[in-house]
Amino acid sequence: MKIHLTSVFVDDQAKALHFYTDVLGFVKKHDVPVGEARWLTVVSPEDPDGTELLLEPSGHPAVQPYKDALVQDGIPATSFAVDDVRAEFDRLRGLGVHFTQEPLEMGQVTTAVFDDTCGNLIQIVHGA
Numbered sequence: 001m002k003i004h005l006t007s008v009f010v011d012d013q014a015k016a017l018h019f020y021t022d023v024l025g026f027v028k029k030h031d032v033p034v035g036e037a038r039w040l041t042v043v044s045p046e047d048p049d050g051t052e053l054l055l056e057p058s059g060h061p062a063v064q065p066y067k068d069a070l071v072q073d074g075i076p077a078t079s080f081a082v083d084d085v086r087a088e089f090d091r092l093r094g095l096g097v098h099f100t101q102e103p104l105e106m107g108q109v110t111t112a113v114f115d116d117t118c119g120n121l122i123q124i125v126h127g128a
Contacts, residue, residue: 005041007054008077009063010118013040016055019117023095024080026053053078058119067119074100076113076123085110085126 010016017040020026026042029052037059041052058064070077082088085103089112093099100121101113109127116122 003051005052005054006078007056008116008118008120008122009058009067010055010116010120011058012118013038013055013057016040016116016118017042020053020055023092023097055118064119071119071121074113074121077116077120079111079123079125082124082126085112085124088112088124 008016017028017031020042021028025045027045027048028040029043029048030039030041032039037057040055042055043050043052058067067077089099089103092114097114099112099114101111103110103112107127109125111123111125113121113123
């Protein structure tokens, strides 16, 4: 068994697609109209057949209180692996990304947390 698909709830799918592709560097995999929303997924360009990230609309009434609570407590909605947290932090900050946690070394693991502009905190991580 392996993870095929995971998701983040986003406030605006078009805005999310721009951020996740043009800023973070993911590649659009699926974009299928589903009523007023879209089945919109992105993948890593390094693994185009790997795990897909669904940019899921935040329309369900339970989503906003959930997202607000996570952000208020500083809890990332998901985590992405990178080769070098400091380099990715510098690259993203140079593109105007707002970080809520600068690179933090915790033993063999380094993390940083940023705002995805769509209502989520996202962690980048490198290490064990």
